[in-house]
Amino acid sequence: xASKTLFEKLWDDHLVADLGDRVQLLYIDRVFLHERTGSxxxxxxxxxxRQVRTPEQVFCVMxxxxxxxxxxxxxxxxxxxxxxxxxTRRASKAANIQLIDIDDPRQGIVHVVSPEQGIVQPGMTxxxxxxxxxxxxxxxxxxxxxxxxxxxHALATKTxxxxxxxxxxxxxxxxxxxxxxAKDMMLHLIGQYSxxxxxxxxIEFAGAAVRAMDIEARLTLCNLAVEFSAFTAxxxxxxxxxTYLSGRPFxxxxxxxxxxxxxxxxxxxxxxxxxxxxxxxxxQDIPPTVTWGNSPEHTCAITACVPNLSSARSATEIKxxxxxxxxxxxxxxxxxxxxxxxxxxxxxxxNSRLSDLRVAGKILRGQKIAPGVKAICVPGSxxxxxxxxxxxxxxxxxxxxxxxxxxxCSMCFFAGGESFSYRExxxxxxxxxxxxxxxxxxxxxxxxxxxxxxxxxxxxxxxPRNSGVAQP
Amino acid sequence: xxxxxxxxxIAAPLMRINIDTDAIIPSREMKRVSKHGLGExxxxxxxxxxxxxxxxxxxxVLNKTAYKGATILLSGVNFGCGSSREHAxxxxxxxxxxxxxxxxxxxxxxxxxxxxxxxPIVLSDxxxxxxxxxxxxTAQQNQLLVNLPEQTVLCPDGRSFSFxxxxxxxxMLVQGLDPIALTQRLSGSVDEFEDAxxxxxxxxx
Numbered sequence: 001x002a003s004k005t006l007f008e009k010l011w012d013d014h015l016v017a018d019l020g021d022r023v024q025l026l027y028i029d030r031v032f033l034h035e036r037t038g039s040x041x042x043x044x045x046x047x048x049x050r051q052v053r054t055p056e057q058v059f060c061v062m063x064x065x066x067x068x069x070x071x072x073x074x075x076x077x078x079x080x081x082x083x084x085x086x087x088t089r090r091a092s093k094a095a096n097i098q099l100i101d102i103d104d105p106r107q108g109i110v111h112v113v114s115p116e117q118g119i120v121q122p123g124m125t126x127x128x129x130x131x132x133x134x135x136x137x138x139x140x141x142x143x144x145x146x147x148x149x150x151x152x153h154a155l156a157t158k159t160x161x162x163x164x165x166x167x168x169x170x171x172x173x174x175x176x177x178x179x180x181x182a183k184d185m186m187l188h189l190i191g192q193y194s195x196x197x198x199x200x201x202x203i204e205f206a207g208a209a210v211r212a213m214d215i216e217a218r219l220t221l222c223n224l225a226v227e228f229s230a231f232t233a234x235x236x237x238x239x240x241x242x243t244y245l246s247g248r249p250f251x252x253x254x255x256x257x258x259x260x261x262x263x264x265x266x267x268x269x270x271x272x273x274x275x276x277x278x279x280x281x282x283x284q285d286i287p288p289t290v291t292w293g294n295s296p297e298h299t300c301a302i303t304a305c306v307p308n309l310s311s312a313r314s315a316t317e318i319k320x321x322x323x324x325x326x327x328x329x330x331x332x333x334x335x336x337x338x339x340x341x342x343x344x345x346x347x348x349x350x351n352s353r354l355s356d357l358r359v360a361g362k363i364l365r366g367q368k369i370a371p372g373v374k375a376i377c378v379p380g381s382x383x384x385x386x387x388x389x390x391x392x393x394x395x396x397x398x399x400x401x402x403x404x405x406x407x408x409c410s411m412c413f414f415a416g417g418e419s420f421s422y423r424e425x426x427x428x429x430x431x432x433x434x435x436x437x438x439x440x441x442x443x444x445x446x447x448x449x450x451x452x453x454x455x456x457x458x459x460x461x462x463x464p465r466n467s468g469v470a471q472p
Numbered sequence: 473x474x475x476x477x478x479x480x481x482i483a484a485p486l487m488r489i490n491i492d493t494d495a496i497i498p499s500r501e502m503k504r505v506s507k508h509g510l511g512e513x514x515x516x517x518x519x520x521x522x523x524x525x526x527x528x529x530x531x532x533v534l535n536k537t538a539y540k541g542a543t544i545l546l547s548g549v550n551f552g553c554g555s556s557r558e559h560a561x562x563x564x565x566x567x568x569x570x571x572x573x574x575x576x577x578x579x580x581x582x583x584x585x586x587x588x589x590x591x592p593i594v595l596s597d598x599x600x601x602x603x604x605x606x607x608x609x610t611a612q613q614n615q616l617l618v619n620l621p622e623q624t625v626l627c628p629d630g631r632s633f634s635f636x637x638x639x640x641x642x643x644m645l646v647q648g649l650d651p652i653a654l655t656q657r658l659s660g661s662v663d664e665f666e667d668a669x670x671x672x673x674x675x676x677x
Contacts (some may be wrong), residue, residue: 079500080503145556259674436563
């Protein structure tokens with residue numbers, strides 16, 4: 001038998017039927033929903049008179065539309081938001097699925113909550129009508145984002161018809177430099193290989209730097225696989241994974257744990273297995289990285305300049321770069337670290353876990369953000385928020401001048417409610433720098449939590465290595 | 473779902489790369505729990521000078537006389553990347569778009585298309601540019617004829633390009649099938665799989 005990659009092991013274990021021409025019917029272990037796209041999937045199933053096949057294996061969380069102001073309820077600033085929340089609650093109850101509601105202490109962003117509760121586990125298939133579901137591959141699960149209609153399909157049939165992607169391994173070798181994190185690694189990768197570089201592939205992240213990473217950093221790594229246009233990403237489960245999962249609420253206990261562990265330990269790529277494509281990156285070459293434009297491929301080192309048009313790969317790319325420069329109010333060749341910012345945001349499924357808040361807190365401790373900068377921190381889950389408060393991090397953020405919010409997706413995107421203002425320049429720990437993503441014509445620079453914190457203090461895009469605090 | 477066999481219509485060139493689903497339908501245009509009422513919000517950030525008042529931007533390709541009523545879009549690499557929101561496809565469908573030709577697509581968006589009667593066609597960047605070159609100033613000059621069973625795109629100058637599409641999405645579109653109903657016919661295989669799976673992965677139940 002041919003040696004298998006981790007991805008092939010996960011895929012084959014869930015293969016129900018071959019439907020021909022690469023399309024296969026896969027068994028789905030868990031479905032996650034949220035109030036923005038899940039609401040439609042649930043109501044549409046109701047209209048078709050279809051049942052959820054295994055409601056106890058379906059979870060729903062309120063994260064996308066719910067406000068993050070203290071004392072929040074069903075009312076949100078987003079026009080029509082209340083309908084999304086209340087419809088989701090009603091339909092979740094009617095379908096008898098597990099709802100994690102606004103006031104639930106487990107509430108938070110779906111891709112933060114699922115690992116935190118031990119809902120996602122190695123070897124599972126998990127889908128959610130949300131593109132960042134790939135994050136959860138960090139635990140060794142086959143997890144990917146789908147549309148609402150596919151969610152209906154998964155809910156009704158416990159399967160999905162999926163075109164089998166090709167396989168790619170990205171090896172991050174060597175050690176990360178000071179002040180460099182998983183976020184920088186991914187921005188660097190996407191900058192080097194383009195925003196479509198992962199298109200058609202399921203990616204396995206491997207190499208010494210990945211093995212050394214904790215689970216929270218791995219979640220950030222896998223989170224950005226969709227910005228690389230990959231089908232999804234996976235990381236082989238190891239001692240970090242098992243230690244992280246042990247004791248979490250939904251994880252098997254006692255004998256079931258021992259049994260699961262036996263299987264989980266077999267989930268790795270065999271040494272002779274062949275990938276359709278392989279990329280190796282030396283981590284010493286990765287600087288703290290930010291984006292300058294409107295695609296995650298528009299990146300540069302924090303110490304570098306906005307690229308010149310001569311670096312473009314095609315005429316279309318020149319057009320795209322020109323358009324982005326114009327939108328962002330930048331000139332080619334301009335030093336990125338001199339850019340004055342209006343706002344700083346720490347939050348989202350990319351970088352809002354406890355480790356992110358600790359890194360930012362280290363930089364912010366005893367400091368004040370620059371005058372005129374609006375700074376907001378939105379913890380990734382209510383549990384992250386509580387844990388941060390237990391160690392006094394909330395006070396560090398508040399003393400520095402940050403707003404300290406309730407958990408949710410918040411201003412990672414602009415849904416018509418709260419947003420950054422017209423053409424404001426925002427340094428953000430989120431995942432998308434698309435036009436008007438965070439507000440009307442808002443100019444977003446993606447960066448690590450450390451870079452966001454350092455920039456908030458400086459008042460301009462700043463190198464976290466110069467913040468006077470040694471970084472992990 | 474509406475069957476898709478042959479389609480003739482006006483093609484509009486939106487020749488940008490990495491057009492994301494936030495651009496196709498901004499979050500703020502998704503105001504109700506519904507698959508409908510989204511056509512007006514299509515490309516709202518580009519199509520209107522003032523999105524709230526719906527003042528048209530005359531420079532946006534779909535607002536130009538030669539492309540009014542376009543049902544086919546031509547675009548660059550990675551069309552529909554980003555957010556999984558199926559609203560992007562529902563907005564395109566409601567606006568009247570039936571075919572999108574690009575050199576590659578975001579994978580979730582691609583799957584969403586064939587489930588909603590929109591045909592995504594992958595052609596090389598060079599061919600897409602060749603087609604765009606042929607387009608003219610009048611609607612008549614911008615007609616393309618797309619034949620899905622034959623897998624061809626017929627251009628105004630009489631040239632025909634063939635395209636590849638996997639049999640799964642093709643059959644779904646040609647026959648206008650409901651994938652859930654189709655899969656439910658296989659429920660015997662699913663039950664059988666589940667029994668065996670539950671035996672080897674009991675901790676998941």
